[in-house]
Each structure stands twice: as C-alpha cells, then as structure tokens.
Amino acid sequence: MEIGAKLKEARMTKGLTQESVAEEIKVSRQTISNWENEKSYPDIVSVIKLSDLYNISLDQLLKGDEKMIEHLEESTNTIISNRKLIFAIAANIFLIILFILFNGFIIKNNYLIMLSSMLGVISTSILFYQIIKKI
Amino acid sequence: MIVFAVILVFILLMGAFTLMYQVFKLVTMDAESRGLKHPKFWGVFSMGGNNGVGGLLLYLIGRKKYVSNMSDANKEIFNSRKRRAGISLCFFVFGAIGLFAIMIFGNI
Numbered sequence: 001m002e003i004g005a006k007l008k009e010a011r012m013t014k015g016l017t018q019e020s021v022a023e024e025i026k027v028s029r030q031t032i033s034n035w036e037n038e039k040s041y042p043d044i045v046s047v048i049k050l051s052d053l054y055n056i057s058l059d060q061l062l063k064g065d066e067k068m069i070e071h072l073e074e075s076t077n078t079i080i081s082n083r084k085l086i087f088a089i090a091a092n093i094f095l096i097i098l099f100i101l102f103n104g105f106i107i108k109n110n111y112l113i114m115l116s117s118m119l120g121v122i123s124t125s126i127l128f129y130q131i132i133k134k135i
Numbered sequence: 136m137i138v139f140a141v142i143l144v145f146i147l148l149m150g151a152f153t154l155m156y157q158v159f160k161l162v163t164m165d166a167e168s169r170g171l172k173h174p175k176f177w178g179v180f181s182m183g184g185n186n187g188v189g190g191l192l193l194y195l196i197g198r199k200k201y202v203s204n205m206s207d208a209n210k211e212i213f214n215s216r217k218r219r220a221g222i223s224l225c226f227f228v229f230g231a232i233g234l235f236a237i238m239i240f241g242n243i
Contacts, residue, residue: 039170040200071202110239117235125228131188132220134195135161 003068004038006061010054011036025049041071085134088127095123136241140234147230154223155182161216162194168205169198 011021018036022029025046034040042050051058062068099106099116106112159178166174183190205213 038202041202043200067202114236114239117239118232121228121231121235125224128188129221129224131191131195132158132161132217132224135158135165135191135217 002038003041003061003065004036006056006065007050007054008036010050010056010061014054016053021050021053024053038067041068044072082134085127085130088123088130092123092127095119136237140237140241143230143233143237145230146226147234150223150226150228150230154220154227157216157220157223158182158191161213161220162191164205164209164213164216165198165203166194168203168209169201170204171198171201 011018018029018032022032027046031040035042035046047058047061051061062072099120106116159182162181163174163178166177171177177194181191181194
C-alpha cells in the first residue's frame with residue numbers, strides 16, 4: 001500500500017479529522033489532504049510526528065512505497081546528488097576572489113583581461129548548466 | 136570587424152533566447168509532472184530573477200515537496216531538452232567570448 005492510503009487509514013482508525021491532525025503537527029489541512037492523496041509527500045520530520053500520532057511504526061508507514069523512499073533519498077542525501085553543483089559554485093567563488101585580488105595586475109595586460117573574461121563566462125555557464133540539470 | 140561583431144551578437148542572442156525557451160519548457164514540463172497549478176506561470180517565473188537564475192533557484196527550492204510523476208516518454212523529451220539547453224549555452228558562451236575578444240583586441 002502507498003503512504004497516502006496508509007496515512008488516511010491510520011487517521012480514520014484513530015477517529016481524527018484532517019483539521020485536528022493538521023493542528024497537531026502544525027501544518028495546513030490542505031497539506032494533510034495532499035499527503036493523503038499523494039499530491040505531495042511529507043518530509044521525514046512530519047512522518048515521525050505522524051507515526052507518533054497514529055501509533056504506527058515508521059516501518060509500517062514507509063516500507064513498500066518506492067516513491068516515498070525515492071523522495072526521502074532526494075531530499076536528504078543532498079551532498080552526493082549536488083557534488084558537481086557545489087564544485088561549480090566553489091569554482092565561481094574562487095575565481096571572483098582571484099579577480100578581486102589581482103585586478104590591478106590583470107587590467108594592465110589585454111591577454112589577462114581576455115583570459116579572465118573567458119574564465120568568468122565559462123565558469124558561470126557551467127554553474128548555470130548544473131542548475132539546469134537539477135530541474 | 137563590424138561584420139564579425141554583428142555575427143557574434145546574433146549567435147549570442149540566438150543562444151540566449153533558445154536557452155530561455157528550453158528552460159521555460161523544462162520547468163513547465165516538470166511543474167506539470169508534479170501536479171503544480173499553473174505550470175506555465177512557473178515556466179515564466181523561472182526565466183526571471185534579478186541575476187538570471189534567481190527564479191529558477193526559487194522554483195527548485197519550492198518544488199521539493201512535490202514528487203514528479205513523469206512518464207517515460209516525457210522523460211525522454213525532458214532529457215533531450217536538457218541537452219538542447221546545453222547546446223544553447225555553448226552558443227551563448229561562444230558569442231560572449233568572441234565579443235569580448237573583439238572588444239579587447241579589435242577596434243570597436
């Protein structure tokens with residue numbers, strides 16, 4: 001069974017309304033409805049609160065729903081999935097610092113100006129491409 | 136030299152406009168697959184922002200709670216659009232670097 005159906009069933013068993021659950025875990029009633037209809041997925045903190053409220057284990061709530069696991073992995077393992085993006089951001093920051101530190105030296109030589117602008121355009125574009133890849 | 140500059144401006148603008156279009160289409164498809172209301176609005180929103188990517192970043196942060204239910208056929212189109220966005224970006228880079236070169240070494 002998917003997590004939305006499990007949440008709805010658990011709430012019904014407890015005899016709670018969407019409003020009371022929403023009030024209890026401090027989200028809107030629409031959010032509860034979206035979770036139950038699987039229009040969106042709860043984050044890990046909300047899942048823990050819901051498992052406490054409904055007296056069902058996290059095991060029962062999460063197991064067997066691949067999409068939910070995928071969602072949790074995507075939202076929690078940010079370091080691994082964003083490695084290239086982080087590298088691109090770091091490279092851009094490094095280049096900006098470099099340009100600021102050596103601007104007096106760079107400005108005296110046309111080739112250095114050209115090299116700096118090339119590096120600037122390329123590194124910004126790589127960063128933008130990494131952001132596009134995240135869509 | 137002026138002819139080269141005009142060609143490079145054309146390449147740069149072509150790259151920029153096709154890139155914007157691809158970003159718009161990508162975000163619209165993504166928003167549709169996540170069941171967000173007004174996907175075209177999100178497409179337009181993502182093209183804006185005061186530094187070029189502000190809107191896109193806000194969209195990427197905001198969409199986190201919504202899971203994508205994109206079909207395999209749409210995923211293929213989606214990935215091909217990402218590749219096209221990469222090609223557009225290459226045109227943009229080529230145009231921009233060429234214009235820098237003309238401005239620095241040319242007589243414009």
